[in-house]
Structure formats: C-alpha cells, structure tokens
Amino acid sequence: MLEGLTILIFLQFTGELIAGVTRLPIPGPVIGLALLAGFALWRGRMPEPVVTAGDAILRHLSLLFVPAGVGLIAFGDRLAREGLLIVIVLVLSTAITMTVTALVFRALTRDDGDAA
Amino acid sequence: MTLRSLDPSAFWIYLAEQPLFFLAITLAAYLVGDRIAAATGRHPLANPVLIAILLVGTALLVSGTSHARYFEGARFVHVLLGPATVALALPIWRNRALIARHWRAIGAALGIGALVGIGSTLILARLLGLSGATLASLAPKSVTAAIAMGIAEQVGGTPPLTAVLVIATGILGAVMVTPLMNLLRIRDYAARGFAVGIAAHGIGTARALQVNEKAGAYAALGMALNGLVTAILVPLLLFLFR
Numbered sequence: 071m072l073e074g075l076t077i078l079i080f081l082q083f084t085g086e087l088i089a090g091v092t093r094l095p096i097p098g099p100v101i102g103l104a105l106l107a108g109f110a111l112w113r114g115r116m117p118e119p120v121v122t123a124g125d126a127i128l129r130h131l132s133l134l135f136v137p138a139g140v141g142l143i144a145f146g147d148r149l150a151r152e153g154l155l156i157v158i159v160l161v162l163s164t165a166i167t168m169t170v171t172a173l174v175f176r177a178l179t180r181d182d183g184d185a186a
Numbered sequence: 187m188t189l190r191s192l193d194p195s196a197f198w199i200y201l202a203e204q205p206l207f208f209l210a211i212t213l214a215a216y217l218v219g220d221r222i223a224a225a226t227g228r229h230p231l232a233n234p235v236l237i238a239i240l241l242v243g244t245a246l247l248v249s250g251t252s253h254a255r256y257f258e259g260a261r262f263v264h265v266l267l268g269p270a271t272v273a274l275a276l277p278i279w280r281n282r283a284l285i286a287r288h289w290r291a292i293g294a295a296l297g298i299g300a301l302v303g304i305g306s307t308l309i310l311a312r313l314l315g316l317s318g319a320t321l322a323s324l325a326p327k328s329v330t331a332a333i334a335m336g337i338a339e340q341v342g343g344t345p346p347l348t349a350v351l352v353i354a355t356g357i358l359g360a361v362m363v364t365p366l367m368n369l370l371r372i373r374d375y376a377a378r379g380f381a382v383g384i385a386a387h388g389i390g391t392a393r394a395l396q397v398n399e400k401a402g403a404y405a406a407l408g409m410a411l412n413g414l415v416t417a418i419l420v421p422l423l424l425f426l427f428r
Contacts, residue, residue: 164358
C-alpha cells in the first residue's frame with residue numbers, strides 16, 4: 071500500500087514538474103495519469119503495488135470531492151442568479167453528448183461483427 | 187481555548203478550532219450520505235457526495251464557520267485527489283484488450299464525444315448569457331471531479347462550483363442514459379456504456395455497472411480516457427471561444 075502510494079505521489083509530482091516547466095495548462099496529476107498508463111502499456115505490465123494502492127483510493131474516490139464541493143457555500147448568490155440556466159445547459163449538453171458518442175461508437179463497431 | 191463551560195456556542199468554538207473535528211465531520215457526513223444512498227438501492231438521485239456537501243455546507247452556514255477554517259481539517263482528504271487521478275490509469279490498463287479490438291470506434295467516439303461535450307456546453311452557456319467564470323467552471327463538467335477541478339483552476343473557473351456541476355452532470359447522465367438509449371434504439375451495451383462514461387464520468391459508470399458488466403467496463407474506460415482528452419481540449423476550446 072505504502073509503496074504504491076509513493077509511486078502515485080511521485081508520478082503526480084513529476085506531472086506537476088512537467089506542467090510547470092512546459093507551462094502547459096494541463097493539471098499535473100493528469101500528466102501523471104498519462105505517464106503511468108503509457109508506462110504500463112509500453113512495458114506490458116502494471117506494478118502490483120500501484121494496483122493495490124490505486125484500487126484502495128479509487129474505491130472511495132467520490133469522498134475526495136466533499137471538501138472542495140463544500141466551498142460552494144461561498145457562491146450562493148451566483149447559483150441563485152444562474153442556477154436554472156446552468157441546469158438547462160447540463161441537461162441538454164449531457165443528452166447531446168451521450169447521443170453523439172453512442173451513435174459514432176455504433177457506426178464504427180457494426181462491421182466488427184462481435185460488437186453486440 | 188479550553189472546554190470550561192457547557193454553553194453550546196463555546197463548545198462549538200472549541201470544536202471549530204480543532205482541524206481534526208472537520209476531518210471527522212467530512213467522513214461522518216459522507217458515511218451518512220452513503221447509508222442514505224444504500225437505503226434507496228443506490229438510486230442516482232440519492233448521491234452520497236451531494237448529501238454530504240449539503241450536510242456539511244448547512245452546518246458551516248448555520249454555525250458561521252468559514253470554508254477556509256473547515257478546509258484546515260478537510261484538506262487531509264482533499265490531498266488524495268492527486269494520487270487518485272494518477273490511479274485512473276488502472277481502468278485504461280485493465281481494459282486495454284477492448285482498446286486493441288475496437289480502437290477505431292473508441293478513438294473516434296472519444297474524440298468526437300469529448301469535443302461535443304465541451305463544445306455543446308460552451309455554446310449553450312453562451313446562448314443563455316452565462317458569465318465567463320461560470321463558462322470556465324462548466325466546460326470540464328463531463329469528466330470526474332478529480333480532474334475537472336484541476337482543469338477549472340487552470341482556465342479561470344471556480345473549482346468548488348465545478349465539483350458540484352460535475353456531480354449534477356453525473357446524476358443527469360445516470361438518470362437519462364437508459365431511456366435515451368432506448369429511444370435511440372441503441373441496444374449495444376458497449377456503445378451505451380462508452381457514451382455514459384464519456385458524458386457522465388464515475389456516477390454514469392456506477393449506473394452502467396448496475397445494468398450490465400460489459401457496459402460498466404466500457405464506461406470506466408470512457409471515463410478515464412475522457413479525463414485525459416478533456417484536460418487537453420478545454421484550454422484550447424476556451425481560448426478559441428473567447
């Protein structure tokens with residue numbers, strides 16, 4: 071667990087460094103994600119400690135959103151003003167995104183034969 | 187400050203000075219949310235995170251506690267977002283066989299789905315006259331809050347608002363996916379799962395897993411891949427859009 075967590079934090083840190091040096095507007099942890107996925111696919115294996123630690127953290131991933139989410143209490147005014155319009159945007163754009171993604175996916179798997 | 191009297195307000199002030207108290211409150215509120223979600227048979231509308239945010243937020247507002255004070259304790263949970271994001275390489279690794287078999291469909295649906303997800307959000311938000319900071323907070327709403335908050339921070343959005351918009355998007359996607367796909371007559375569970383993973387991240391993935399194992403695998407893959415692609419696309423599209 072500790073070994074895997076160390077590797078994950080080290081990769082996050084490396085990602086932050088790369089983002090800082092290259093001034094890319096991409097979050098450091100996302101670069102860390104790409105490094106880990108790239109490494110595993112390239113070497114054909116995922117280090118076992120990373121699997122152990124990663125699964126443990128991801129099991130309660132949604133708990134990690136609570137501290138930041140509570141910060142919403144400072145934005146009551148904006149929500150009261152724009153809340154309804156935001157909900158309209160979310161409903162329409164989520165429906166459009168799912169429709170387009172599913173149609174594109176289906177169009178390109180039909181010939182594969184084993185899609186369904 | 188010591189605990190001298192039983193006066194409730196003095197008691198609160200004492201507790202509020204202990205960072206660990208807010209860590210405990212955060213975990214307890216999440217557990218309460220999780221129990222409520224379990225009691226409803228994991229209905230998407232009974233989202234544990236949303237319940238926890240409402241509980242903790244109400245407690246802070248009622249007691250007049252600032253978010254900064256609360257965060258002194260809650261940050262111990264918050265710091266794990268970074269390593270958790272890196273760990274999202276695991277669903278990509280586990281589903282590599284799916285990528286190898288359907289790389290054309292996955293690549294095209296990922297690229298187009300990510301573009302449409304961000305683009306439709308920006309166009310609709312602009313048409314409805316939403317403010318620039320809200321636009322930047324909305325743009326990454328289809329990907330997991332772990333990644334979306336980082337993106338929002340990079341592009342001048344408001345991370346706490348993004349966290350809640352992401353959760354709302356996940357709930358909407360989870361509720362809409364089955365009726366929408368039935369309406370479109372898309373029966374392939376791979377297409378259904380991938381679509382909900384792309385549009386509605388972890389909450390959509392949890393819903394897909396309830397319905398069908400294959401849909402769940404494609405949803406998890408779509409969620410992780412879209413985290414990567416959206417992190418690259420949001421700064422680009424916002425730059426073009428402004």
